[in-house]
Amino acid sequence: MTPGSERGVRLARDVEPILAVAGKLAAPFDLPTMLAEVVDAAKQVLAAERASVWLYESATDELIMTVATDIAPVRVPAGVGIAGSCARTREIINVPDCYSDPRFNREVDRKSGYRTRCMLTLPLIDHKDALVGVMQVLNKSGGVFDRYDEALATALAAQCAVALQRVRMTEALFEAEALRQEMEMARVVQMSTLPSTMPAVQGYDVYGTFRPASMTGGDTFDLSLLEQGFLIVLGDATGHGIAPALSVTQMQAMLHTAFGLGADLESAYLQVNNQLAETLPDDRFITAFIGLLDTATHHLRFHSGGQGPILRYAPAAEAFTRSKVTSFPLAAMPLKTLRSTATLDFEPGDILILLSDGIYEYHNAQGEQFGEQRVEDLVREHYAKPMAELSALLLQAVQDFAQGAPQEDDMTVVLVKREAAPTEHQSFERRFDSLQQIFEFTAAAFARLGIERDYLHAIDFTVEELFTNMVKYSRESSAAVRLDLTRIEGGVEATLTDHGVDRFDPTQAPDARIDLPIEQRTPGGLGLHLIRRLVDAIEYHYSSETRQSRITFRKTAGTATPHEGPAGTRENDAQD
Amino acid sequence: MLKIDFGAGGAVEIVGRLDAAQSPAVQAFLDKVQGTVTLDCSKLEYVSSAGLGVLLKTQKRLLGSGGKLRLAGVNRHLQDILEYSGFDQIFEIIPNG
Numbered sequence: 001m002t003p004g005s006e007r008g009v010r011l012a013r014d015v016e017p018i019l020a021v022a023g024k025l026a027a028p029f030d031l032p033t034m035l036a037e038v039v040d041a042a043k044q045v046l047a048a049e050r051a052s053v054w055l056y057e058s059a060t061d062e063l064i065m066t067v068a069t070d071i072a073p074v075r076v077p078a079g080v081g082i083a084g085s086c087a088r089t090r091e092i093i094n095v096p097d098c099y100s101d102p103r104f105n106r107e108v109d110r111k112s113g114y115r116t117r118c119m120l121t122l123p124l125i126d127h128k129d130a131l132v133g134v135m136q137v138l139n140k141s142g143g144v145f146d147r148y149d150e151a152l153a154t155a156l157a158a159q160c161a162v163a164l165q166r167v168r169m170t171e172a173l174f175e176a177e178a179l180r181q182e183m184e185m186a187r188v189v190q191m192s193t194l195p196s197t198m199p200a201v202q203g204y205d206v207y208g209t210f211r212p213a214s215m216t217g218g219d220t221f222d223l224s225l226l227e228q229g230f231l232i233v234l235g236d237a238t239g240h241g242i243a244p245a246l247s248v249t250q251m252q253a254m255l256h257t258a259f260g261l262g263a264d265l266e267s268a269y270l271q272v273n274n275q276l277a278e279t280l281p282d283d284r285f286i287t288a289f290i291g292l293l294d295t296a297t298h299h300l301r302f303h304s305g306g307q308g309p310i311l312r313y314a315p316a317a318e319a320f321t322r323s324k325v326t327s328f329p330l331a332a333m334p335l336k337t338l339r340s341t342a343t344l345d346f347e348p349g350d351i352l353i354l355l356s357d358g359i360y361e362y363h364n365a366q367g368e369q370f371g372e373q374r375v376e377d378l379v380r381e382h383y384a385k386p387m388a389e390l391s392a393l394l395l396q397a398v399q400d401f402a403q404g405a406p407q408e409d410d411m412t413v414v415l416v417k418r419e420a421a422p423t424e425h426q427s428f429e430r431r432f433d434s435l436q437q438i439f440e441f442t443a444a445a446f447a448r449l450g451i452e453r454d455y456l457h458a459i460d461f462t463v464e465e466l467f468t469n470m471v472k473y474s475r476e477s478s479a480a481v482r483l484d485l486t487r488i489e490g491g492v493e494a495t496l497t498d499h500g501v502d503r504f505d506p507t508q509a510p511d512a513r514i515d516l517p518i519e520q521r522t523p524g525g526l527g528l529h530l531i532r533r534l535v536d537a538i539e540y541h542y543s544s545e546t547r548q549s550r551i552t553f554r555k556t557a558g559t560a561t562p563h564e565g566p567a568g569t570r571e572n573d574a575q576d
Numbered sequence: 577m578l579k580i581d582f583g584a585g586g587a588v589e590i591v592g593r594l595d596a597a598q599s600p601a602v603q604a605f606l607d608k609v610q611g612t613v614t615l616d617c618s619k620l621e622y623v624s625s626a627g628l629g630v631l632l633k634t635q636k637r638l639l640g641s642g643g644k645l646r647l648a649g650v651n652r653h654l655q656d657i658l659e660y661s662g663f664d665q666i667f668e669i670i671p672n673g
Contacts, residue, residue, distance in 0.1 A: 432596050432597040433597055435595045435596060435597045436593075436595075436597065439593065439595070439622075457622060457653040457656075460622060460624075461622075461624055461625075461657070464595055464596060464624045464625075464626075465624065465625055468596040468624075468626065512661070514660075514661055514662030515662060518632075518635065518636060518639065518666050519636070521632060521666070522632075523625065523626075523628060523629030523632055523633070526625050526628060526629070526661055527624070527625030527626075529660070529661065530625055530628075530657060530660050530661055533660040534656070534657075534660065
C-alpha cells in the first residue's frame with residue numbers, strides 16, 4: 001500500500017465521524033452539551049485518549065476550562081502555557097513529547113496522576129475570524145500526532161468553533177430574552193396598578209394617562225375615590241431594568257393598604273416611606289405626589305416627596321402657580337415626623353397639572369428638552385377643553401417636538417380640573433333702549449344655565465339699576481357694557497363691566513331715607529337702596545389703568561328674604 | 577313692550593315691563609290722570625326704580641289735588657320692592673281678592 005492510498009483509506013474512515021460531528025454540532029445545544037460533543041468527536045476522530053476545550057473570554061483575556069460542573073473552572077491568562085501560547089499565536093502546536101517542552105505544565109499531571117505523552121493544541125476560530133477557544137487532544141493511541149492528524153483536527157476545530165460561537169450567541173440571546181420577559185412581566189404588573197377607568201368626580205374633570213418607555217421606567221399614577229377623599233398620586237421610581245417598575249408597584253400596593261386600613265394622608269405617607277426605605281435597595285427612591293382632595297370644599301391636602309413641578313393653572317387670573325415639594329423622595333430615608341401638609345384650594349376652572357419628568361425632560365434630536373414653558377403655553381391655550389383632550393394634545397405636542405427622538409422614560413399625565421362655573425355673557429350698547437335686550441338675555445341665560453327663575457326679578461332690577469347708572473353717569477364712554485351671569489351654588493352671580501369710565505362706586509352711596517313723609521321723598525338713591533336689599537355681596541372693583549369698573553353681586557337662597565306679605569300677596573305668588 | 581291704558585272697570589291697566597326705557601311713556605300717560613286712580617298691576621311683569629319714580633311723582637301730584645293712586649294686583653316682586661322702599665306706606669295697596 002502506497003502512503004497515498006493508505007491516506008485515502010484513513011480519510012474515508014475519518015470523514016464519516018467528522019460529518020457526523022458536524023451534523024450533531026448543528027443541533028441547538030447548550031454549552032456544556034456542546035463541549036462534551038466536541039471532546040468526544042476529537043477523541044474519536046484523532047484516536048486520542050483525552051481531549052479538552054478551553055473557552056476564550058475576551059473581557060479578561062483568559063482561557064477557561066470547565067472540567068466538571070462541580071469544580072471551579074481552571075483559568076489561565078492567554079499567552080501562558082501551551083494552550084495560552086496557541087491562543088496568542090492562533091497556530092496549531094504539535095508537541096510529540098510534552099515533558100521535553102518547557103511550556104508544558106507538569107503540575108496538571110502531578111495532580112491528576114495522568115501522564116501526558118504527546119499533545120495536539122489548536123485554536124478554535126469562528127467564521128468572523130474571532131478566537132472562540134483552544135482545543136487540546138492528548139496521547140494519540142499507539143504513537144504521536146502526525147501532519148494528517150493536524151489536518152483532521154483543523155477541519156474539526158473549524159466546525160467546533162462555529163458551533164461553540166453559535167451556542168454562546170444563542171445563550172446570550174436567551175439571557176436577553178429572559179430579561180426581556182422578566183421586564184415585560186414587571187411592566188404588566190406595574191400597569192395593572194393604574195386605574196383602568198377614570199372615576200366620575202362630582203364637579204371635577206379628572207384624567208390620567210401613562211405612556212411607557214420601551215425598556216425601562218417606573219412611573220405610576222392613581223386617581224381614586226376613597227373614604228378619605230379623592231386620592232391623587234403621581235410617582236416616578238429611579239433605577240434601570242425592572243427595578244423601578246417593581247418599586248412603584250410596591251408603593252401603590254402599600255398606599256392602598258394604608259388607606260384601606262383607614263390611615264390619614266400623613267400616616268399613610270409616613271408609613272409607606274418608612275416601609276419602602278426598609279425594603280428598597282439603598283440607591284433607590286421614588287419621587288411621589290400623594291394628595292387627598294375634598295371635592296365638597298375643594299381643599300386639596302398633599303405631600304410631595306421630590307415630585308415637581310406641582311403646577312396649578314387659574315384661568316380666572318390667567319396665571320400659573322407652583323407649590324413646593326414637602327419632603328425628599330420616598331424611600332430615601334426613614335422619617336420620624338413629617339413637615340406640615342401642603343394645601344391647595346381649587347377655584348372654579350382651576351387645573352392641577354402633574355407630569356412626570358419623562359415629559360419635561362424629553363429630548364429632541366437637537367438635545368433640547370421639552371421643558372415647562374411648552375407645557376404652560378399649551379395649557380394656557382387649551383385649558384377650556386376636556387382634560388382627556390388636553391392630555392392628548394400635550395402628548396401629541398411632545399411627539400411633535402421629539403421629531404423622532406426615542407422616548408427614554410415613562411411619560412405620565414395627571415390632570416385634575418375643578419369644573420368652571422357655567423357662565424354666559426353679552427355686551428350691550430350704552431343706552432336705555434338696551435334694557436329690553438338685557439332682559440331677553442337674562443331670561444335666556446337663566447334658562448340655559450338652569451338658574452332658579454325666582455331670582456330673575458332681583459337680577460333684572462339690580463342689573464337695570466346699575467346699567468342705567470352707567471348710562472347716566474358715564475356719558476363720555478362709548479364702550480359697550482358687558483354682563484356676565486354665572487350659576488353658582490344655590491343661585492346666580494352677575495358681573496357688569498364698564499370700560500373707559502371714572503371711578504364711581506355705587507356701593508358707597510348712602511341709603512335712601514324711606515321713613516320720610518311723601519312730600520320729602522324723591523326717587524333719587526332709591527334704586528341703590530333697593531338693590532342692597534334684593535341681592536347680596538355687591539362688590540365694586542375699579543382699575544385706574546384700564547379705567548374699568550366692575551360690579552359683581554349675587555342672588556342666592558341665602559339672600560335675606562322680605563318679611564311675609566299679606567295673604568293676598570302670597571296667593572298672587574302662585575300666578576307668578 | 578309695555579302698554580298702559582284705561583281698562584273696562586275704570587282702572588288704569590299696565591301690561592309688560594316698566595323699566596327705565598319705558599318710564600317716560602308711562603309718566604306721560606299718568607301725568608294726565610286725575611282724582612283717585614287705581615293702577616291694576618296684575619299684568620305688570622316687572623318694575624324698576626325708574627318705574628317707582630314714576631309712581632312716586634304721580635302720587636305726589638294726585639295727593640296735592642285731593643286724589644290718590646291705589647295699586648291693585650300687586651305681585652310678589654312688586655310687593656318686595658314696595659316694602660324695601662317703604663312705598664307700601666305711601667300707596668294704598670288693594671289686597672288681591
